[in-house]
Amino acid sequence: MSQTSALRLHVPEPKARPGEATDFSGLVIPAAGVLKRPPIDEPDHSMRDYAFGMIRVLDEAGAAVGEWDPKLTPEMLKAGLRYMLTTRTYDERMMRVQRQGKTSFYMKCTGEEAVAVAQAMALDRGDMLFPSYRQQGLLIAREHSLVDMMCQVYNNTKDRLKGRQLPVMYSSKDSGFFSISGNLGTQFPQAVGWAMASAIKGDTRIAASWVGDGTTAEADFHYALTFATVYQAPVVLNVVNNQWAISTFQGFAGGEQTTFAARAIGYGLPGLRVDGNDFLAVYAATKWAADRARNNLGPTLIELYTYRAAPHSTSDDPSAYRPDDEFKRWPLGDPIERLKQHMERIGIWSEAEHTALLAQVDDDVRAAQKEAEGYGTLGVKPASAASMFEDVYKDVPQHLIRQRQELGV
Amino acid sequence: MSQTSALRLHVPEPKARPGEATDFSGLVIPAAGVLKRPPIDEPDHSMRDYAFGMIRVLDEAGAAVGEWDPKLTPEMLKAGLRYMLTTRTYDERMMRVQRQGKTSFYMKCTGEEAVAVAQAMALDRGDMLFPSYRQQGLLIAREHSLVDMMCQVYNNTKDRLKGRQLPVMYSSKDSGFFSISGNLGTQFPQAVGWAMASAIKGDTRIAASWVGDGTTAEADFHYALTFATVYQAPVVLNVVNNQWAISTFQGFAGGEQTTFAARAIGYGLPGLRVDGNDFLAVYAATKWAADRARNNLGPTLIELYTYRAAPHSTSDDPSAYRPDDEFKRWPLGDPIERLKQHMERIGIWSEAEHTALLAQVDDDVRAAQKEAEGYGTLGVKPASAASMFEDVYKDVPQHLIRQRQELGV
Amino acid sequence: MATMNMIQAINSAMDVMLERDRGTVVFGEDVGYFGGVFRCTAGLQKKYGKERVFDAPIAEGGILATAIGMGVYGLRPVVEIQFADYIYPAFDQLVSEAARLRYRSGGEFWAPITVRSPCGGGIFGGQTHSQSPEAVFTHVCGLKTVIPSNPVDAKGLLIAAIEDDDPVVFFEPKRIYNGPFEGYHDRPLVPWSKHPLGEVPDGYYRIELGKAAIVREGAAVTVLAYGTMVHVAQAGAAEAGVDAEIIDLRTLVPLDIDCIVASVKKTGRCVIVHEATKTSGFGAELMAQVQELCFAHLEAPIVRVTGWDTPYPHAFEWEYFPGPDRVKRALLKVMEG
Amino acid sequence: MATMNMIQAINSAMDVMLERDRGTVVFGEDVGYFGGVFRCTAGLQKKYGKERVFDAPIAEGGILATAIGMGVYGLRPVVEIQFADYIYPAFDQLVSEAARLRYRSGGEFWAPITVRSPCGGGIFGGQTHSQSPEAVFTHVCGLKTVIPSNPVDAKGLLIAAIEDDDPVVFFEPKRIYNGPFEGYHDRPLVPWSKHPLGEVPDGYYRIELGKAAIVREGAAVTVLAYGTMVHVAQAGAAEAGVDAEIIDLRTLVPLDIDCIVASVKKTGRCVIVHEATKTSGFGAELMAQVQELCFAHLEAPIVRVTGWDTPYPHAFEWEYFPGPDRVKRALLKVMEG
Numbered sequence A, B: 001m002s003q004t005s006a007l008r009l010h011v012p013e014p015k016a017r018p019g020e021a022t023d024f025s026g027l028v029i030p031a032a033g034v035l036k037r038p039p040i041d042e043p044d045h046s047m048r049d050y051a052f053g054m055i056r057v058l059d060e061a062g063a064a065v066g067e068w069d070p071k072l073t074p075e076m077l078k079a080g081l082r083y084m085l086t087t088r089t090y091d092e093r094m095m096r097v098q099r100q101g102k103t104s105f106y107m108k109c110t111g112e113e114a115v116a117v118a119q120a121m122a123l124d125r126g127d128m129l130f131p132s133y134r135q136q137g138l139l140i141a142r143e144h145s146l147v148d149m150m151c152q153v154y155n156n157t158k159d160r161l162k163g164r165q166l167p168v169m170y171s172s173k174d175s176g177f178f179s180i181s182g183n184l185g186t187q188f189p190q191a192v193g194w195a196m197a198s199a200i201k202g203d204t205r206i207a208a209s210w211v212g213d214g215t216t217a218e219a220d221f222h223y224a225l226t227f228a229t230v231y232q233a234p235v236v237l238n239v240v241n242n243q244w245a246i247s248t249f250q251g252f253a254g255g256e257q258t259t260f261a262a263r264a265i266g267y268g269l270p271g272l273r274v275d276g277n278d279f280l281a282v283y284a285a286t287k288w289a290a291d292r293a294r295n296n297l298g299p300t301l302i303e304l305y306t307y308r309a310a311p312h313s314t315s316d317d318p319s320a321y322r323p324d325d326e327f328k329r330w331p332l333g334d335p336i337e338r339l340k341q342h343m344e345r346i347g348i349w350s351e352a353e354h355t356a357l358l359a360q361v362d363d364d365v366r367a368a369q370k371e372a373e374g375y376g377t378l379g380v381k382p383a384s385a386a387s388m389f390e391d392v393y394k395d396v397p398q399h400l401i402r403q404r405q406e407l408g409v
Numbered sequence C, D: 001m002a003t004m005n006m007i008q009a010i011n012s013a014m015d016v017m018l019e020r021d022r023g024t025v026v027f028g029e030d031v032g033y034f035g036g037v038f039r040c041t042a043g044l045q046k047k048y049g050k051e052r053v054f055d056a057p058i059a060e061g062g063i064l065a066t067a068i069g070m071g072v073y074g075l076r077p078v079v080e081i082q083f084a085d086y087i088y089p090a091f092d093q094l095v096s097e098a099a100r101l102r103y104r105s106g107g108e109f110w111a112p113i114t115v116r117s118p119c120g121g122g123i124f125g126g127q128t129h130s131q132s133p134e135a136v137f138t139h140v141c142g143l144k145t146v147i148p149s150n151p152v153d154a155k156g157l158l159i160a161a162i163e164d165d166d167p168v169v170f171f172e173p174k175r176i177y178n179g180p181f182e183g184y185h186d187r188p189l190v191p192w193s194k195h196p197l198g199e200v201p202d203g204y205y206r207i208e209l210g211k212a213a214i215v216r217e218g219a220a221v222t223v224l225a226y227g228t229m230v231h232v233a234q235a236g237a238a239e240a241g242v243d244a245e246i247i248d249l250r251t252l253v254p255l256d257i258d259c260i261v262a263s264v265k266k267t268g269r270c271v272i273v274h275e276a277t278k279t280s281g282f283g284a285e286l287m288a289q290v291q292e293l294c295f296a297h298l299e300a301p302i303v304r305v306t307g308w309d310t311p312y313p314h315a316f317e318w319e320y321f322p323g324p325d326r327v328k329r330a331l332l333k334v335m336e337g
């Protein structure tokens, strides 16, 4: 066969741009409950279909169906709902304080709350988390102090990061939450290294890490999968496919041609594609992968299929590049609403309880805010400027002492 | 399921170490001719099996079987054989001159000749090649002057690269052969960019690039596949899996868990795994991928399954890390012997002709060597030292003029 | 002639080159449909089509690598790295490939690429949106490094960079995108529309790479600066009340050493100002060259005013930023010495 | 006490640390079963098992990233980058991550990693096996940079680097692996076994990072050098017949500036020698600091002897290499000035 026409560059295009109505009819959403749950020692090569299907537990009516139903206790479901609501409320409040000028920057995870919350709950407390900037739900589900989180956002006198980091770049050793980097993706292979260390030491703790769909294009994604497969590291690697990377849709990371879970196949790992707005599915898939890792059966890649309902950050205006109502029309719905519907359906939750919980969460967040603001907002410095010269090295070297003196602090 | 035992690090181990006999019985070598040849517009998702099978045309008896038989003319088969023999002879001679101290370094491609030679022949003369250091066969199949190649190896007065590059780091714009980098893998995404440019311009030329199995772990491999799939670039991306990367076997690049062709699946590309010692299979697979690219149907990843019979380079001693006779026991044999067997079988070649060809090739290489050495060997400088300051920039800037003056040249 | 801020001037440079030369292509993260997070490429995709102005995967190394391939093909790629802090994943392709290609191929292949990237602090960007990594590029032979300080220069230099047949790293101090910033973060920003250098010719013009500009003539001391610091230096000199000769380097490599030497020989004193961290910053090279070439003329030690050797801390941005007060003190010290 | 070349000394340092500290792990390309292309890790896998000494995928960035993760876990990874020329793919993880982790986490996380890598030319390695990229690392706050010049130092400094809780980049000048090289490529190499600094204690000892060594006391001029150039400087001084005080910096960051200043104040003259390219090389920073702190004592301009601002060309290796003759000429020039 010979050349028929001139070559042309293909440039991906999302389904809709501002002013248009997104047509989701081409989006294949498999029914809940259809996929089997394989044993955790299933070889990766017999699991390739999981990268192209979608693990879903909650059906349209809110029933939990199929083998992947993790059969959580009512207490766990209630806790999950509470963490998700807290995350959303926290986000809204912090967004507002940024608008009020009390801090410089904020990033919400609205619409994606099930990802971090269910995953934190499916992992052990000793497991180490290497998140991106959009998994604040991990901290909340680990019951990390909201006040402490806010103090970082405000860069105030109680900011444990000493005012050094942009808001939302949390870090907490106590909560097993690794310092967030501004540089996309760098944490992914670091998590693999941490997991390798745990294996080298003959320990039992595993690692988990998160990147966005856009970030999969970075080198670190490839390093992570390569080292994970070579050394069969005990790690759960997650791609949060929320469809957008600032203004570019996931097609610019390769999502037009196949799924992100499919990347796993190329490295000989199981790749699970999961309904990221289905709390039960996210929990179940994560637990499966964690058990697999913990039993020396190697790493798993999970794609969490969701939607970034929020702007990228407070610096972003999505109405410039996507239809405003796209989230509302997102076929996989809202993770909070879906879990609520399920709990109501199985009779452990009511509208009244929900209203009460909302009020309580709101109070909690308000109280935390009040306390945090008592320690100051951006501009009320967390430490003396002398602290600027600390922690560059373990001990402050002579040249930094001289520079500190030059600054006169 | 809970934790049953302590974690442990998996560290890959090749089948055999020095003194042991490699057991190849676990290696699945599919029979020749069993895979169908899909049309070039076959969607990638219906081609996943090609990443795990193996395209093979020549059977054990030397017959060309199955749909992938490219049905080459006797002239092409003879040319292929001649190029492969020339490549092998050239390699042996250059290795020897390095041992004689006439140059500092050399790298052979023994056992892998079919890869570069068949691929060069399957591509168009205008297509641009972005090779690694082990595809000297591309130049030879494009009938690039052996003398010119040798002058580079000798860094002599006729070295067009002005003595700047390590031997074997050829570059030839005329032959559409991109400058070889010492840094592994960097050319892979550059080839994609070149192909994108051809598409942007509405041209008809495509690009091809090569990396080794070990090099697939580098970031550039991932960049290449990502950009290739996103923009559907007209490029043929090749992984030469010769089982070794200096002293580490392909398991350290992920080859223990799956094939390298499988990487393609994760990016939504067709991935073809090919018997790299089967001249006809290599030609056919490359032609298929090139036709696909040329018809705006996008990129293809090809894994060429072969064996590095040679030491990594003249600086390497493989007997320190692998059984000495592994190549002789390699199940896919010798590409030259296999093509010769086929040609004899179909009656277009004889032992006598072969002997004559060998003698002729030997004469050619000797004559080229004689001429090249007439222009000097390492130490006989290709230019004045002043040339050292040229080509850093298009025009020599003031500070380099001053430095040249300081050197006094 | 139009009034432009630096964003518009940079946009205009690309617009002009996309118009003049079919080989010019522009790509990077968010630069296509959206027009870039700082809007530097706004409107260009619409005007020139998405085959010539397009979004890229989030892979700075891949962006550089494909740009090199396109350059080898014969195009003139202009790529954006969203923040200079994120240029490091592309470092290998820049240093090992773009910078060496012409040399190692004996002059047969080259990559005429331009790498645009916003640099510098002062916008509450924290440690990963404030860096000034220019020094490391100046150490890499084969690269040219440019940092404009105003709209007129930005456009003329960017056009020259795009037309240049060598790879050029073009840093844009984001703090001065909208107006000249003298370092007084508590005063309102004067927009470029109120500044003479905000008057920018509409069409094609170039400012040669490798030529510095004397932004203020003076006899007492030479101040070497670039980017945002050109404005801070002016403020600092005014505060000090010193008759400083202020030189805007504009291009770091190749450096306009003749202009520097002539000035220092005249003044006998020198202060160097940059925002980047001190140790092995470009100030060190400047200081080295000045002492090599003007030793006998120096009446006092040269002084560097730079960022501290720490990351750029979010809450202590203004303690970190080398503002006019520090420049003033350096000038007074040099005048004493 | 044993006779060791630098390879053996480096091997011994890792051996000692693998023995003393269960947290020490060693990995990199070809370092496991084979023992490294320069044999620096020979025998270690056999002795400590393949879970602690192992081969790695060819992905320098992945090696650094996983090392950081291991460091965070509490291990002390020692990784090898096969050639310094190939460290750039790991640059982002070093600069953006290893160097900043302690700072950005408020001191809660850090990565006590050691990155070993052979650097420098003189072995006919061509432009991709000869580079000396130390300067760019010295510009990165949070990193320490070490370059030994002999077996005793190599072992003691490497042990100190491994024990250090900050990330350390440890460059090994490959030209002196087997013997001190004075720059006379046409003379036979004297092995370390014939040199007093080839006498290396068997067990544990450390040489503190940040301390220079005066390898030759002198009164006429101070020569600052490191790595291979320490030996070249000695040869150059001998050829010049000048009473040079030769300082082996050993650690570039943190720099032993007190030692340097004391010497230059004594001699009043200074020559700086390195193999790396000139512009923005570490020589610039050294020159800057010397002029900042010793201005009044300087009797002549400081002179740099460095590699040219070009790649390292294979056939012109010895025209590129800054040999004793160039050092001699610099010394004579400084003595005149």
Ligand SMILES: Cc1ncc(C[n+]2csc(CCOP(=O)(O)OP(=O)(O)O)c2C)c(N)n1
Pocket (backbone or CB within 6 Å): A132, A134, A182, A183, A184, A211, A212, A213, A214, A215, A216, A240, A242, A244, A245, A246, A308, A312, C029, C058, C082, C086, C089
């Ligand atoms: C190395 C690097 N390149 C670019 C950026 C700028 N940037 C910040 S967030 C972002 C988009 C990330 O998208 P995605 O990975 O999908 O995550 P999401 O924001 O959707 O959670 C970009 C390009 C960065 N922070 N780091």
Ligand SMILES: Cc1ncc(C[n+]2csc(CCOP(=O)(O)OP(=O)(O)O)c2C)c(N)n1
Pocket (backbone or CB within 6 Å): B132, B134, B182, B183, B184, B211, B212, B213, B214, B215, B216, B240, B242, B244, B245, B246, B308, B312, D029, D058, D082, D086, D089
């Ligand atoms: C970036 C980089 N890292 C490391 C090296 C050193 N190196 C040269 S060849 C090689 C092995 C490559 O193996 P493979 O990709 O399988 O190719 P092969 O030699 O088998 O053809 C290594 C590690 C290099 N040249 N570049």
Ligand SMILES: [Mg+2]
Pocket (backbone or CB within 6 Å): A212, A213, A214, A240, A241, A242, A243, A244, A245, A246, A308
């Ligand atoms: Mg996203």
Ligand SMILES: [Mg+2]
Pocket (backbone or CB within 6 Å): B212, B213, B214, B240, B241, B242, B243, B244, B245, B246, B308
């Ligand atoms: Mg190989």
